[in-house]
Amino acid sequence: EVYFNNLAKQKPKEVMEKNGSNHKLRVCVATCNRADYSKLAPIMFGIKADPQFFELDVVVLGSHLIDDYGNTYRMIEQDDFDIHTRLHTIVRGEDEAAMVESVGLALVKLPDVLNRLKPDIVIVHGDRFDALALATSAALMNIRILHIEGGEVSGTIDDSIRHAITKLAHYHVCCTRSAEQHLIAMCEDHDRILLAGCPSYDKLLSAKNKDYMSIISTWLGEDVKTRDYIVALQHPVTTDIKHSIKMFELTLDALISFNKRTLVLFPNVDAGNKEMVRVMRKKGIEHHPNFRAVKHVPFDQFIQLVAHAGCMIGNSSCGVREVGAFGTPVINLGTRQTGRETGENVLHVRDADTQDKILHALQLQFGKQYPCSKIYGDGNAVPRILKFLKSIDLKEPLQKKFCFPPVKDNISQDIDHILETQSALAVDLGGTNLRVAIVSMKGEIVKKYTQLNPKTYEDRLELILKMCVEAASEAVNVNCRILGVG
Template sequence: MKRKICVVVGSRANYSSIKAVMRAVAAHPALELQVVAGASALLDRYGAVVDIMEKDGFTIDARLFMLVEGETPATMAKSTGLGLIELPTIFERLQPDVVLTVGDRFETMATTLAAAYMNIPLAHTMGGEVSGNIDENIRHAITKFATIHFPASEDARNRIIKLGEQPDTVHNVGCPRMDLVAGFLRNETEVSNQLLSEGVGSSFDVKGDFLLVSQHPVTGEYGSGERQVAATLGACLELGMQTLVLWPNADAGSEDVSRGIRKFREQHPDAPFRYVKNLPPEIYMPLMARTRCLIGNSSSAIREGAFIGTPAVNIGSRQTARERGQNVVDSGYTQAEILAAIRDRLKTGRLPSNPIYGDGHAGPRIAEILATATFNINKVITY
């Protein structure tokens, strides 16, 4: 019988981080893919990633509505609890052999606890990294629950082992997002045509110079998001360049960031800015390859950005201490600091590829290990 691998996708970031693995699992003759879509992945205000998943050919085996409205620290905690209430029912119905969870988000914590209490082996991707905020705490907590680990770099692998995990359960396979970067085939005309039909604001020419902004709330700095993103957008406006702005994720403080973007859009209706809810990886990554600079606090600047060589400005504390390449410079939150950092990156231009997070073959590696590993609930694995 095929081994059933259940992947829980809770956000657009989850999907781009695990899509290559989902493809590899679905294609593996010894594995059966199960997909649970939940949290912001189901909601139109965050781009309805579930629709993209279905267009990509994945069957959704269960839908998990767990996101409590408000995007505050309290609602994020409540959403985690709601996910923990609902996921056991889903797992009981699907009867997975392994649950595969991604990274460090609050829905990932709910997935982890549900699987652990139900004695289902847990596989964890992208563990062992440091970032200096609550995501790091969640990431390390999941590591201690996980049965098998798929870190994205050697530094992360070593840290997982230092946390007490058995070395033969920790596999440096690279980041699955690099698989998508290495394999994208979209040309500029296809990307441009889709962009023109998405979002609001100024027209956008992907063949011209442009900036790309992706800024999310920082949970530990709740209440500061509106001011922070206003400074970012103000710095971009000073440069007078086309700017593509993505909406934030669903973490606590999301509404603050969204409010800052809306106010800026209303106050500067003639700015050469286009605002888009969500872009699938096949469009976002070619844009990263063409942008003059990626600005904000998304991990994509550090992961995919290093692989592509995208000049990037990392703002604030959300990615503190995360391993990075020479494509990234750090900036504080003031408009003057951000503007200076962008100008520095514009002078530097495209940088050589630095594949510190993998070579683009993580998906097949993870699928093969999941197909051949022998699990037990005491976290002992043999091959």
């Protein structure tokens, strides 16, 4: 835990006062699918539990509302959150074009929602196309964005999206030390980056002691023992759909050969998923006695399943991220998570081109127990995030600063600088006349005021003050500085 930074720059109450005494922070959390909800839910619970400080609006879009992906918006209802708006944003087509059009559909619809909600801040998670739509609309509508899980590297198109969201976001909550370093490397403002750990770890690490055997029985069958089954979760890789389908085929073959009870989750909604489902059908997975194929497992049950699995296999981010917390062996297939930080529990099969290679990996990993990893969190992310949210000063300008390394000075000038240094008020007290003048820096007299010098000191002072007041008021018009009286 040492490495998680202490964020204590501002006391929240002060900020609240700054932001207007009665104003609560209106937080809009937008969730698109079961994966991002597993990270956002812990934060949402935290926000909801502090109604004095926060107002929470929940917007649901993307694959949450799709039957084929389990209508997972119901999870949110079951968690007792009010869903303010549900937006259909997915265009059918299951290819890249449909993905782009889905971003478009979301962008056409989101402004009305944001205009109605008028949130102070929108919380966006991750690196999927729906998240890009959310970030784009909030950024262009001058609404602050808190981005969760930026700075990571997976080696896919997701990287481009994730980093693009980073550029649009105003505040960053990242999960790992490397991610934090990447954000800083990409010139994000260090003051607006919080290394919190992954919010899902809060739930993960607090969930360890549950009665898990009944969960395992429910999903894998009565007779299955801990460490003696496999969880498989493989998604299409949108930059190389063909290859990822081939890889899935090999994986299923290897799993069939390996002959252990296996829970297979259906792939997510990305382009290519239909072909993968077809492969599952072709291999008879849905009716094979060793396999159970399911669309969705509630997150808290999923945790227990992977925590006690003999091995997890696939290319899900969950494998390289969450599962490390339990020391469960993981086989990560292909390049989808390339570059992700992982614990030692992960065995990569980057070039998963033969069934044998995958089978060999299963033989190596199955049943092992690795030490638990805290790379992705220590279970205290949510409190850190809430504190960070409270520290946001809405009076600070919305405009992002990018912390580029210094470049040589600009050679252009600013009028304020010129005016300030251009002229001065000069006062000459002596002689027969009192003289006050506005003098430019180059010594030229801009304006002169001359009066006969009165006799008495009192009169003289009175007059000189009057002249100075007059001159000063005029000098102000040309932005001069009064340098003194000589």
